[in-house]
Amino acid sequence: MSKKSGGIVVLAGLCALSLFLLSCGTSSSRPSGLLYVLTQGSTGIGNNISSYSIDLSSGELSLVNSNASACPTAPTQNNPSPCGPPMDIVLDSTGATAFVLDQGISSAMIAPVIYSFPIGSDGSLGGSTVAATLTTGDTPVSIVRDATGQFLIAITAGYFPPPTDCPLTGSTSAGFAGCPSVSVYTISSGALTLAAGSPFYVSKIPTALSTVTFTPTGSTTSQELLFVTNNQDIYVCSGVCTPHDNTVSVYALSSSGTFQEQILSPYEIDAPNPVSVIAVNTNQSSQTASGGVFVYVGNNGSTGDINPFQVCTTQNPACTLPEVQENLMTPLLQSCSQPPCNPVAPTAAGQNPTAMVLDPTDNFLYSISNGSNQVFGFKVNTTTGTLSAQSPATQPTGSQPVSIALHPSVNNTGQFLFVSNSNSDNVSAFSLNTTSGSMSNPSTVVTPATPSGLAAR
Numbered sequence: 001m002s003k004k005s006g007g008i009v010v011l012a013g014l015c016a017l018s019l020f021l022l023s024c025g026t027s028s029s030r031p032s033g034l035l036y037v038l039t040q041g042s043t044g045i046g047n048n049i050s051s052y053s054i055d056l057s058s059g060e061l062s063l064v065n066s067n068a069s070a071c072p073t074a075p076t077q078n079n080p081s082p083c084g085p086p087m088d089i090v091l092d093s094t095g096a097t098a099f100v101l102d103q104g105i106s107s108a109m110i111a112p113v114i115y116s117f118p119i120g121s122d123g124s125l126g127g128s129t130v131a132a133t134l135t136t137g138d139t140p141v142s143i144v145r146d147a148t149g150q151f152l153i154a155i156t157a158g159y160f161p162p163p164t165d166c167p168l169t170g171s172t173s174a175g176f177a178g179c180p181s182v183s184v185y186t187i188s189s190g191a192l193t194l195a196a197g198s199p200f201y202v203s204k205i206p207t208a209l210s211t212v213t214f215t216p217t218g219s220t221t222s223q224e225l226l227f228v229t230n231n232q233d234i235y236v237c238s239g240v241c242t243p244h245d246n247t248v249s250v251y252a253l254s255s256s257g258t259f260q261e262q263i264l265s266p267y268e269i270d271a272p273n274p275v276s277v278i279a280v281n282t283n284q285s286s287q288t289a290s291g292g293v294f295v296y297v298g299n300n301g302s303t304g305d306i307n308p309f310q311v312c313t314t315q316n317p318a319c320t321l322p323e324v325q326e327n328l329m330t331p332l333l334q335s336c337s338q339p340p341c342n343p344v345a346p347t348a349a350g351q352n353p354t355a356m357v358l359d360p361t362d363n364f365l366y367s368i369s370n371g372s373n374q375v376f377g378f379k380v381n382t383t384t385g386t387l388s389a390q391s392p393a394t395q396p397t398g399s400q401p402v403s404i405a406l407h408p409s410v411n412n413t414g415q416f417l418f419v420s421n422s423n424s425d426n427v428s429a430f431s432l433n434t435t436s437g438s439m440s441n442p443s444t445v446v447t448p449a450t451p452s453g454l455a456a457r
Contacts, residue, residue, distance in 0.1 A: 032053065032054060032055065032056040032410075032413070033053065033054030033055075033056050033407050033410075033416075033456065033457065034051060034052065034053060034054060034064075034123040034456065034457050035051075035052040035053075035054055035061060035405065035407070035418055035427075035454065035455070035456045036049055036050070036051055036052075036089055036091075036098060036125075036454065036455045036456075037049070037050045037052065037420060037427060037447055037451050037453075037454055038070060038086040038087070038088075038089050038100065038420075038451065038452045038453040038454070039066075039086075039447055039448040039449060039450055039451050039452070040085035040086060040422075040449070040450040040451075040452055041085075041448065041449050041450060042449045042450065046448055046449055046450075047069065047070040047071045047083060047085055047086055047102075048066050048067075048068060048069055048070060048448055049066070049068040049069075049070055049086070049089070049098070049100065049117070049125055050063065050064075050065070050066040050068075050447060050448060051063075051064040051065055051066075051068070051123050051124050051125060052064060052445070053123060054407055054416065054456070056407075056410060056413035056414055057413060057414055058414065058431075059407075059414055059416035059429050059430075059431050059441070059443070060429075060443070061427070061429060061445045064122060064123050064124055065124050066448060067124065067125075068117060068124065068125035068126075068128075069128075070083065070085075070086035070100055070102060070115065070128075071083030071102070072115075072127075072128055081105060081108070082110070083102055083104075083105075083110065084102050084103035084104040084105045084110060084112065085102070085103050085450075085452070086100050086101065086102055086103070086452060086453065087101045087102070087103050087140060087142070087452055087453060088100070088101040088140075088142045088143050088403075088452075088453040089101070089453040089454070089455045090143050090144065090145045090152060090455060091119075091145075091455050091457055092145070092149070092187055092190070093145070093149030093187075095119060095457045096118065096119055096190065097116055097117065097118060097119060097187075097189075097190040098116075098117040098119055098125055098455065099114055099115070099116055099117075099131060099143060099152060099192070100114065100115045100117065100128070100453075101113075101114055101140055101142070101143045101154070101453075102114070102115060102140075103139075103140055104134070104136070104138070104140070106136075106137045106138075106139070106159075109136050109137070110136070111133050111134055111135065111136040111137075111138075112133075112134040112135075112138055112139075112140040112156075113130050113131075113132065113133050113134065114130075114131045114132040114133075114134075114143065114152070114154065114185075114192060115128040115129065115130060115131060116128060116129050116130075116131035116190045116191065116192070118190060129190075131185075131190070131191060131192040132154075132185060132192045132194070134154070134156060134183075135156075135199075137159055138156045138157075138158055138159065138181075139156055139157040139158060139159070140154065140155075140156050140157075141154075141155045141156055141157055141206055141207065141208070142154070142155060142208065142209065144209050144210065144211065145187075146184075146211045146224065146226075146253065147211040147212055147213045147224055148213060148224060149187075150186065150187060150255075150257075151184050151185060151186060151187060151195070151253070151257055152184075152185045152187055152192055153182065153183070153184050153185070153209060153211070153226065154182070154183045154185070155180075155181070155182050155183075155206040155208075155209050155228060156180060156181050156183075156199075156206075157180050157205045157206065158179040158180045158181065158205070158234075159179075179201045179202070179203075179234075180201070180202050180203070180204060180205050180206055180234070181198075181199035181200060181201050181202060182198070182199065182200045182202060182206065182209075182226075182228060182251070182259075183195075183198040183199040183200065184197075184198045184200075184253070184257040184258075184259065185198070185257075186257055195256065195257025195258060196256065196257065196258050197257075197258045197259070198257070200259065202228075202230075202249065203233065203234055204230035204232065204233050204234065204244075204247060204249065204266065205230055205231060205232040205234060206228045206229065206230050206249075207229045207230065207231050207274060207275050207276070208228070208229045208274070208275060208276045208277045208298075208355075209226060209227060209228045209229070209277065210226075210227050210277045210278045210279045210295075211224060211225065211226050211227070211253065211279065212224070212225055212227075212279035212280060212281050212293060212295075212311075213225075213281065213284070214281045214283070214284070214293050214311070214313060216313065216327060217313060217314060217324055217325075223252065223327070224252070224253040224254075225250055225251065225252060225253065225262070225279070225293075225311070225327070226250070226251040226252075226253050226259060227248055227249070227250055227277050227279050227295055227329075228248065228249045228250075228251070228277070229247075229248055229274035229275070229276070229277045229297060230245075230246070230247045230248070230249060230266060230274070231245060231246060231272075231273045231274055231275070232245050233245050233247075244266065244268055245272075246268065246269055246271065246272055246273065246274060246299075247266035247267060247268050247269065247274075248265075248266060248267045248269060248274065248277065248295070248297060248309075248329065249261060249265050249266040249267075250262040250265040250266075250267070250329055251265070262326070262327070262328075263326050263328070264326075264328055265329075267309075267329050269297060269299070269307055269309075270307070270331075270343075271297070271299035271301050271305060271307050271346065272299060272300070272301045273299060273300040273301065274297050274298065274299050274300075275298055275299065275300045275352060275353065275354050276297070276298035276353055276354055276355050276356050276367070277295065277296065277297050277298070277356075278295075278296050278356040278357070278358060278365070279293065279294070279295045279296075279311075280293070280294055280295075280296075280358055280362050280380070281293050281362075282294065282362050282380070282382035282383075282385070284362070290382075290383050291382045291383055292310055292311070292313060292314070292383075292385060293310065293311035293313055294308060294309065294310050294311075294332065294380075294385035295308075295309040295310070295311065295329060296308055296309070296356065296365065296387070297309065298349060298353035298354070298355075298356060298367060299346070299353070300351065300352040300353070300354075300371075303348060303351070304348065304349050304350045304351040304352060304353050304369060304371065304372070305346035305347060305348055305349055305353075306346060306347045306349045306353060306356075306367060306378075306387065307331070307346045308331070308332035308344050308346075308347070308385055308386065308387065309329050309330065309331055309332055310329070310330060310331075310332050310385055311327055311328070311329050312324045312326075312327060312328050312329075312330060313327065317333065317336055317337070317338055317339050317341050318330055318332075318333040318339070318341060331343040331344070332344040332384075332385050332386065335384065344385075344386055347378065347387045347389075349367045349369060349376050350367075350369025350371065350372035350374050350376060350394070351369055351370070351371025351372045352369060352370040352371040352372075353367045353368065353369055353370075353376070354368060354369075354370040354401070354402060355367070355368050355401075355402070355403055355404045356368075356404070357404050357405065357406050357417075358380075358406075359406060359408065359415070359432070359434075359437065360408045360409075362380060362382060363379065363380055363382065363437060364377065364378065364379060364380060364390070364432070364437030365377075365378045365380050365387060366378070366404060366406070366417055366439075367404075368397065368401040368402075368403075368404045368419055369401070370400055370401055370402060373396060373397050373398065373399055373400065373401065373421075374394045374395065374396055374397060374401075375394065375395050375397055375401065375404070375417070375419055375428070375430070375439065376389075376393060376394050377389070377390035377392075377393065377394070377395075377437055377438065377439050378390060378437075379436075379437060390436065390437050390438050390439070391436075391438060392438065392439070395428075395430055395439045395442055396428075396442070397419045397421055397428045398419075398421025398423070398424035398425075398426045398427075398428055398444065399421055399422075399423035399424035400421060400422045400423035400424070401419045401420065401421050401422070401428070402420055402421070402422045402451075402452055402453075403419070403420045403451075403452060403453050403454040404417065404418070404419050404420075404454065405417075405418045405454035405455055405456040406418075406432070406456060407456040407457070409434050414431055414432075415431070415432040415433075415434050416429060416430065416431060416432060416456075417429070417430045417432055417439060418430075418454055418456060419454075420447070420451040420452060420453070420454050421451065422450050422451060422452060425446065425447055425448070425449050425450065425451065426444050426445060426446050426447055426451070427444070427445045427447055427451060427454075428442060428443075428444055429442070429443045429444070429445065430442055430443075
């Protein structure tokens, strides 16, 4: 290169500003975009992570390699399944590390773990290290990076069926195992450190989680909330009692990683089997005060719906001053001059809406239907929180989609949506219109057997 040192400094600065790794240097050493696909193989063989480069003008995927193993112990004839299948993948906020959740094998007493992989300059993953080990026999559900990028949060379903002596919600009994839990890990240079108070044992089986930050009314300090959907109450009480299945638990997450359940949590929802959740602060992206904090819960009922909720951050017909002071969660209500106001009807999202994702502007929400083999697109009203169908409202995917990832537009390049299809061994890709949010130009890329989690950067 013939650039002077000043130009090199400027180029390096521009590269550092992008969270999505623009092509700084040659395209061969620095892909424009990257997609990581976990694959579970067949009969325990083939637990790998495939790296794909994304052409940001077309969304076309090109395989970088599938060399990264989600199981550091090589299978043998006597031990053909030394690890469980990889379930979920999360990238740290710098794009330097990938964290992969391994399910473990309870019958073989192989504990679930979270692996840490360094990401190379070409997007490939290096050798893994064990960043965290969960309880042997526990059933991991998912991992999520929190809204600030400081923490990795894991939820587990405990043993199945769970023991009847689980501690009450909020217990942090030392050494207790076998119950559903929420755990917070601090992320630092590819390492995970369990925060004080974790694991946090709960009496309900969690299915999904999402976090959001906002500044409460009258405060200058931001607050982070963690939303966890639950589909079964396992607490056994003496005498006559009613189990509180189908709920959303809400926790306040501190800057040190400790958290506390909010007043009136968990909230019962008027829908069976909540399987996914996503929370959004529409003021955060629009930089206006006209939005709010909204929570969308996907439910696997008879039809499959998304139920909308709001967090009370300002007084309105749906939120009294005490509810605003406690930042309570309430069903999203239709616009009216005074209460009572009718709840906003749930939005159809196909059978088993198992995962959702928002675009960076918070204007568009996408949901995959595991039972209907579709991806649904919605326009988010950033003022009221209501959802309206895009045109077209849906696109077909492969068989049994299980994960969804979005690569945003970078410097006015294309914006793309990716869906992994566990039963057809492929990834569906769609171009996204940055103005309307509509999905178009569907394409399919064949992957190794049984793809699961996805992550894009």
